[in-house]
Amino acid sequence: MTNSERNAEAVDRLYEIANSIYDQISSGKIPKMVIPLRTKGNIRFDPKLAVWKYGKAMGARTAKKTKGAQMLLRTMFILEFIEDMIARSKSSTLREMYYISEGWGKGKFSSQDESNMLAEDLEIVARCMREDFKLRPEENGASIIGDLTITEVDRKGRKKRINCRDDVGDSGYGIPYNVEREKLEILETGAKFIIAIETGGMFDRLMENGFDEEFGALLVHLKGQPARSTRRFVKRLNEEMKLPVVVFTDGDPWSFRIFASVAYGAIKTAHISEYLATPTAEFIGITASDIVNYELPTDKLTDMDVRALNAELRDPRFNDDFWRGEIETMLQLGKKAEQQALAKYGLDYVTDTYLPEKLGEIGMG
Amino acid sequence: MRTSNRNSTLLRSQGSPRSTPAILFGGNLPGDQPVTILRFANRVPLLYQQGACVITKAIEGMDWRRYGLEQRGGEGVPFGPAIILVHVASTKIPFTSEAKEAIANIPEMQEEIQLALKACGRKLKTHLNKRETKGKTKAKFEIVREILPLIAEKSAKIVGKDVPSLTGTITKIMNVVWIDDSITFEKDRYKVKVKVYNYTPKSQSFNLHALVPEGALDEKATVPRPSEIKEGGKVSWELKRIPSTGDVEVSFDLTGLDAESYDENELYASGINPVSIIGADPLPGDWDLERIRVEEVEAPAEEEAEEEEVDYDEQGEVLNDEQ
Incomplete structure (x- = not known):
């Protein structure tokens, strides 16, 4: 139409x-x-x-x-x-x-x-x-970096061919609010998978460490709870380029919800979940078990965090063994951790050790 | 006894001849503080040793929550925008000491004070209930007066048709006769306006009565003409056939009163089912109706059984996944 x-x-x-x-x-x-x-x-x-x-x-x-x-x-x-x-x-x-x-x-x-x-x-x-x-919506500034070529129809109606690694600066390609075909076409990619990252700090760390080139990844900055267009773009890349999606967030109750809206569909937009959600997306961390296994520096859960976790136990989207286990572990620990807590072991630890290990666990190493 | 705020409502119990309580409620009194207790013995205010006094004990020992005040655990000094005043009159007052600072805690005395306080509390509760009903109806009134006409106008404009009649919708939302009264004071006279809106599906006829200070009514400035004016400031109007969604206005002036001495109209209605009218009470029994014939009106038809429907806007769930 x-x-x-x-x-x-x-x-x-x-x-x-x-x-x-x-x-x-x-x-x-x-x-x-x-x-x-x-x-x-x-x-x-x-x-x-x-x-x-x-x-x-x-x-x-x-x-x-x-x-x-x-x-x-x-x-x-x-x-x-x-x-x-x-x-x-x-x-x-x-x-x-x-x-x-x-x-x-x-x-x-x-x-x-x-x-x-x-x-x-x-x-x-x-x-x-x-x-x-x-x-x-307002532009929310989510961005993508990596070997992906697209054409975007700009405001003057010209088609612009953009490679999201070579033709952009360090802040990446800014995802526009409209990512439908009439505006944006996906041409080709040399990447093997997409890694969607919650925080800007971690997005920058992976870029500086050359994670995208070394591992063949497209880095997507979710910027907290992702906007519709970010979710839609990830979904299109997943469908059209057959790229698997992994989600890398902080280890706290709100990040679990970020993953849920990427993979399962957000409650607010459940009427259009089939346009926005990527059902095959995988959560790689920070999990509650990572906090223990990697001995990460932590913050105490606030009352609001605890309420959010308890609400998630009643959320049908989290009603499986993996999530129940993670949520209960986090409640028991009473602790949460940021992605950047991995810097405890040095700036390269996340790209040299943590991510390869976690990707290996889901067979993508 | 007077307080600085004129909106307070003084509720006096007829209670026992020995103890007279009064509760002042509302006005500018703080709502989140314990109520103020004022104690009197034979007209002398008791200023010290409040905690040792039987009056305080009597107040603390009652469950005020049922009378509309807040109270933790149903005992102790209640919270709310109120002053509780208790006067104990007796030929012999059992003070705790020669200093006459507090009344001794005699069980009969406490019981007596509590009985009187409860009578007072019931009046407070009635007053609060009435206020709440009026508040709820007022909200609906705003819907039908202000919001609904705009919805109708806008929807008509979008579909390109004439603005529809609101009668059916209005009477379904309200289904009461609504009385909205106001008092203004100018040039030594009180001007009272009573607006009667018939928001029931049928036309309504009934009698409206007002109790005004004796001799204050300016008959010439009374519109429409009362059907009856009796001793004791009892004024009655016969309101005939107010059409569905129609309204009538009754206005009168009161003269010879001090400023700030008249702040609430006492309005009554007869010849109409009391549940169908908001803003006027049923006529009390001592108001004998000489000329006015009271027709018993059948109770309004049961409200249509409402479908069990969840209110979309009142689920109270936060949908945002964000922190």
């Missing part, structure tokens, strides 16, 4: 939403929207897609309560706003949309989280992507 076809379809779907609200009011009902519950309890593993999607539990957003009524009003404002953007061939960032709501009176958002969530609600109900609504 071309862009304008997708936009036209988005307009139709948005019209349906407004029409449903209109019909409910004109037939004297309390208007409501029914949306799949976006909770930990309502994600199910889809065996065909091998990712986690929303289950069948539905929730209602009704005008009976103040919050629900406000959200419905905001929905109407957003619908109008999106239609207007499509008509005028404009687009806006999610943050701009949040600020535009300043003029919406009672429909004003109280935080950007709220407006982002509503944009996602609309994706779910309209079965569209937010790009179809002309909404885009």
